[in-house]
Amino acid sequence: MTTTAVMPGNVPAGALPPDAAPLEARAVSAWFGERKVLDRVSLHMPAGSVTALIGPSGCGKSTFLRILNRMHELVPGATLAGEVLLDGADIYHHDRRLTEVRRRIGMVFQKPNPFPAMSIYENVTAGLKLTATRISRGDRDDLVEQCLTKAGLWNEVHDRLRQPGSALSGGQQQRLCIARALAVRPQVLLMDEPCSALDPTSTRRVEETIRELAAEVTIVIVTHNMQQAQRVSEHCAFFLAEQNTPGHIVEQGLTQRMFHRPRDPRTEDYVNGRFG
Numbered sequence: 456m457t458t459t460a461v462m463p464g465n466v467p468a469g470a471l472p473p474d475a476a477p478l479e480a481r482a483v484s485a486w487f488g489e490r491k492v493l494d495r496v497s498l499h500m501p502a503g504s505v506t507a508l509i510g511p512s513g514c515g516k517s518t519f520l521r522i523l524n525r526m527h528e529l530v531p532g533a534t535l536a537g538e539v540l541l542d543g544a545d546i547y548h549h550d551r552r553l554t555e556v557r558r559r560i561g562m563v564f565q566k567p568n569p570f571p572a573m574s575i576y577e578n579v580t581a582g583l584k585l586t587a588t589r590i591s592r593g594d595r596d597d598l599v600e601q602c603l604t605k606a607g608l609w610n611e612v613h614d615r616l617r618q619p620g621s622a623l624s625g626g627q628q629q630r631l632c633i634a635r636a637l638a639v640r641p642q643v644l645l646m647d648e649p650c651s652a653l654d655p656t657s658t659r660r661v662e663e664t665i666r667e668l669a670a671e672v673t674i675v676i677v678t679h680n681m682q683q684a685q686r687v688s689e690h691c692a693f694f695l696a697e698q699n700t701p702g703h704i705v706e707q708g709l710t711q712r713m714f715h716r717p718r719d720p721r722t723e724d725y726v727n728g729r730f731g
């Protein structure tokens with residue numbers, strides 16, 4: 456797949472976003488100090504679709520997600536082995552710039568975390584400053600509208616863009632965080648339980664947003680909610696860490712197949728709520 460991502464310093468006001476890219480983990484293992492928490496995880500996350508990571512607490516889903524945009528290395532004593540390929544190129548290659556990797560592979564966290572002192576408008580454009588992206592005032596206005604529209608929030612906030620982001624409801628704040636992540640035109644969006652702090656109505660709204668974005672950005676989402684995994688994802692990977700062994704993938708494939716015709720009895724037990 457060719458890459459036409461917009462580089463920092465050159466953001467035209469065109470249609471969002473550039474190009475979703477496939478992400479692939481090859482034999483990824485991870486340690487915290489001496490303790491191995493992931494063992495040789497290989498997973499293909501196809502471009503322009505949603506991949507859900509499911510599994511009981513502590514099996515390494517968040518650690519795996521954080522490895523996908525090089526956040527794992529921020530933890531003192533944390534190490535890893537294996538490769539992560541974005542559009543075929545290893546994000547851990549010594550030539551890759553960390554800021555560029557994180558710009559291409561954005562992250563939305565469990566708890567909505569808009570910058571509290573910034574307005575809604577400034578929250579969306581915050582990432583442009585961090586990535587030293589130059590953009591004219593007119594293009595910036597267009598970008599804010601596009602990102603808020605993509606995040607399903609424009610209609611609710613277009614008349615109060617200068618109000619603080621923290622004044623929004625929890626679900627709106629999470630969609631603001633999605634808009635902020637989109638503003639730097641990522642090819643991949645990682646989401647770590649993005650709805651776990653939200654009420655059911657806000658959850659549905661964020662899920663709609665995820666589905667709307669899916670054609671244009673590769674999405675990888677950690678979720679404990681089996682209904683949510685089925686509603687939002689095309690692909691699914693079931694992680695398990697049995698009896699203090701490191702987490703690994705038991706089964707992966709199309710979500711509908713995994714939920715209705717699982718191949719491994721442990722997958723069947725998990726998706727049917729018999730453990731975890």
Ligand SMILES: Nc1ncnc2c1ncn2[C@@H]1O[C@H](COP(=O)(O)OP(=O)(O)OP(=O)(O)O)[C@@H](O)[C@H]1O
Pocket residue numbers: 487492510511512513514515516517518519530
């Ligand atoms: N910063 C850390 N330092 C040491 N150990 C950690 C750290 N973060 C996670 N771990 C350990 O790594 C293992 C995997 O944790 P991780 O958070 O990735 O699992 P998870 O599947 O995402 O869990 P949950 O669903 O509860 O969020 C766990 O045993 C956890 O205790």
